[in-house]
Amino acid sequence: MPRWCSPANHAALSRLRPGFKSRPGHFIMKQLISLKDCIACGDCCYYHSHYLHLSPILEKRMLGKKFIDENRQFLEDEGKYFRVRCPVKKSWNHYFCAFKQGNLCRLKDKRSFECKLYPFNIMKDREGRIVLGIDRDCRGLKNKTEKQIKEHAKYLKPALRRILKTKKFYIEEFQPELEIIESL
Numbered sequence: 001m002p003r004w005c006s007p008a009n010h011a012a013l014s015r016l017r018p019g020f021k022s023r024p025g026h027f028i029m030k031q032l033i034s035l036k037d038c039i040a041c042g043d044c045c046y047y048h049s050h051y052l053h054l055s056p057i058l059e060k061r062m063l064g065k066k067f068i069d070e071n072r073q074f075l076e077d078e079g080k081y082f083r084v085r086c087p088v089k090k091s092w093n094h095y096f097c098a099f100k101q102g103n104l105c106r107l108k109d110k111r112s113f114e115c116k117l118y119p120f121n122i123m124k125d126r127e128g129r130i131v132l133g134i135d136r137d138c139r140g141l142k143n144k145t146e147k148q149i150k151e152h153a154k155y156l157k158p159a160l161r162r163i164l165k166t167k168k169f170y171i172e173e174f175q176p177e178l179e180i181i182e183s184l
Ligand code: SF4
Pocket: 002, 003, 004, 005, 006, 033, 037, 038, 039, 040, 041, 042, 043, 044, 137, 138, 139, 140, 141
């Protein structure tokens, strides 16, 4: 479900060269929602109780021991990765991600690949095919044309296909709230 890109996160990312890094598994992507597009509403950092099992994933191999030790209470151990806990109830069965702090993400550039991918989301469709969905509720999208959205989905496609060869844990279940925009 929605993931949040705060201005602070965008500022950190803007220092990074867009495109792919040669280090395997380390994908730095251009984000569709830029600093000026994101209104930092935080809507993409909370989860309905039905989707708590789809909270962000942090890959263990990308995290240092110090980071893990300091943040263990926020992380659910799921083998190759940690899943971020969402223990703080907002209202109407919605829970905030444990790393949300005011309008900022405490993880900054360590935040999940999925959080960086937002408003796109990798999931299965009703027939079990792997697709790229988009959350049209992101208010940053109002400044984007359909052409820009579709082009960005095409830009993401080859990298996502490559990543999913080894990281199937990023594939989420079908979510009818998301619009399917590209096959993967
Ligand atoms: S505008 Fe979109 S990306 Fe920015 S915080 Fe709101 S939902 Fe998240």
